[in-house]
Amino acid sequence: MADEKTNELRHPKVYASWETRAYWEGAGRGELVLQRCRECGTVQHKPRNICASCLGESPESFVASGKGTVYTFTITNQNGQPPFVDHLPYVMGYVALDEGPRVLTHIIGIDPAEVTIGMAVEVDFQDQERDDGEQFAVPRFRPV
Amino acid sequence: MSVSGNIAIAGVYEHPTRWAPDKSEFQIMAESAKGALDDAGLTIDDVDGLFAASMSMGMMGTVDLAEYLNLKPNYVDGTNIGGSSFVAHLNHAAAAIHAGMCDVALILYGSTAASNAVAIGTGGIHGTNRDPYASFTGPYGMTTVGSYAMVARLHMDTYGTTSEQLAEIAVATRYHASLNPNAKMRQELSIEDVMGSRVISDPLHLLDCCIISDGGGAIVVTSTERAKDLAKPPVLFLGGGEALAHQEIGQPDLLTVAAKQSGDRAFAMAGVSRDDIDLVMAYDSFTITVLVTIENLGFCKPGEGGDFVSGGRIRLGGELPINLDGGGLSNNHPGMRGIFLVIEATRQLRGESDARQVDGARLALVHGTGGALGTSHSGVTAILGVE
Numbered sequence: 001m002a003d004e005k006t007n008e009l010r011h012p013k014v015y016a017s018w019e020t021r022a023y024w025e026g027a028g029r030g031e032l033v034l035q036r037c038r039e040c041g042t043v044q045h046k047p048r049n050i051c052a053s054c055l056g057e058s059p060e061s062f063v064a065s066g067k068g069t070v071y072t073f074t075i076t077n078q079n080g081q082p083p084f085v086d087h088l089p090y091v092m093g094y095v096a097l098d099e100g101p102r103v104l105t106h107i108i109g110i111d112p113a114e115v116t117i118g119m120a121v122e123v124d125f126q127d128q129e130r131d132d133g134e135q136f137a138v139p140r141f142r143p144v
Numbered sequence: 145m146s147v148s149g150n151i152a153i154a155g156v157y158e159h160p161t162r163w164a165p166d167k168s169e170f171q172i173m174a175e176s177a178k179g180a181l182d183d184a185g186l187t188i189d190d191v192d193g194l195f196a197a198s199m200s201m202g203m204m205g206t207v208d209l210a211e212y213l214n215l216k217p218n219y220v221d222g223t224n225i226g227g228s229s230f231v232a233h234l235n236h237a238a239a240a241i242h243a244g245m246c247d248v249a250l251i252l253y254g255s256t257a258a259s260n261a262v263a264i265g266t267g268g269i270h271g272t273n274r275d276p277y278a279s280f281t282g283p284y285g286m287t288t289v290g291s292y293a294m295v296a297r298l299h300m301d302t303y304g305t306t307s308e309q310l311a312e313i314a315v316a317t318r319y320h321a322s323l324n325p326n327a328k329m330r331q332e333l334s335i336e337d338v339m340g341s342r343v344i345s346d347p348l349h350l351l352d353c354c355i356i357s358d359g360g361g362a363i364v365v366t367s368t369e370r371a372k373d374l375a376k377p378p379v380l381f382l383g384g385g386e387a388l389a390h391q392e393i394g395q396p397d398l399l400t401v402a403a404k405q406s407g408d409r410a411f412a413m414a415g416v417s418r419d420d421i422d423l424v425m426a427y428d429s430f431t432i433t434v435l436v437t438i439e440n441l442g443f444c445k446p447g448e449g450g451d452f453v454s455g456g457r458i459r460l461g462g463e464l465p466i467n468l469d470g471g472g473l474s475n476n477h478p479g480m481r482g483i484f485l486v487i488e489a490t491r492q493l494r495g496e497s498d499a500r501q502v503d504g505a506r507l508a509l510v511h512g513t514g515g516a517l518g519t520s521h522s523g524v525t526a527i528l529g530v531e
Contacts, residue, residue, distance in 0.1 A: 015511055106284055
């Protein structure tokens, strides 16, 4: 596979707050979690403990389909920071989820030169190796 | 009485250094302050408003700077919204002077990004940041160039814009730099040179990216009434606007950038039309930045930017010359270059730009972009003119 080095990349550790914890814990269970306002019904990402459309309190988490299309992307050939410096090139992009919001992610499982805008993709999780007891994972996407 | 036309730029100074391992940020700011005050025919004792930002100034940064300069200003503004900050400072200074909060505003910037080996575009952003929201970008290897590259890819896919068209911007800007003795990169480029340079973050090539230099600058702002008695002809502040663009709740249009909102406000305040503008100074962190900026400012329709920048139209002598000092692509880019946009616009409107002077320039538009276009950014517009 042409993106073997990208697949070997171990994403840096994520940090969760009370407002973002459900997203990373959901990923750890293999679920892509979004938020929907209990009052106005608006779906939002990134997570926050208010609805950024109506300022309604306590939006609820729900499990999204994990399916979407590539909104835009870039093949990154230069990034001096570890671990990325050892895993070039990688494909970073936004995936427009079927539920509406876009997530920034990596497109994996495909030769970077073959990635196109509009391509159908689905989520794939990389579990994080951590020593703090957190069961977090990083969502990436691969072609359907 | 409106702020438009009643506030003026009285002095400017672009620090000539592009490499200053022997200087601090504050020293570059202080030397620039001296230059701009001399240009205006004022002294540091006349300054009662301090406006500043830099890549290292955080909380208390303006206080530390005031101590360095032994200044006790009546008005302080340390707004830091990235490279556009200094255009915001100009707008804020105009508002403050107009409101009677201060009389002479000094706007300062200094940076040793190059001599400190700061990888501005490719060093990664949010990579090791423990901010929980940074975890949505940092673990994916977000870089500044990568953020802009995603906008470029989307523009190409949506409108058929080509890498050759983006290269036109780099070539025109380098031509302007070739006419600027202070510019860091002065050897002219061809489209082929840009296309042949290595791809940093597809579709952006090395020569689609700004350079990295040290540098700094200063601007002195006061009332037009007072400026008329000073050393240089006043350059009038006619209109301004600012805007922020971000990921909203997950579905922003990445091709509608902050320039649209800030530009519309600036034009409305100035009471001039796009056709009246003689030159544009648009933040050129990358070639794509210029292209989407001019579309969003309304100089052409969305999607027409590729044609607009081609065929010499943005070169000196063209329909709308852009970035006449050689821009961040070729003159200087110490990390936050918004101040130089205002400085070159001022020089142009005074007729001081020598070989790169736009003949008879009377109206200039300045637009600063701060942050990263594909993730979150600020946009600040100012329209300047001479009577």
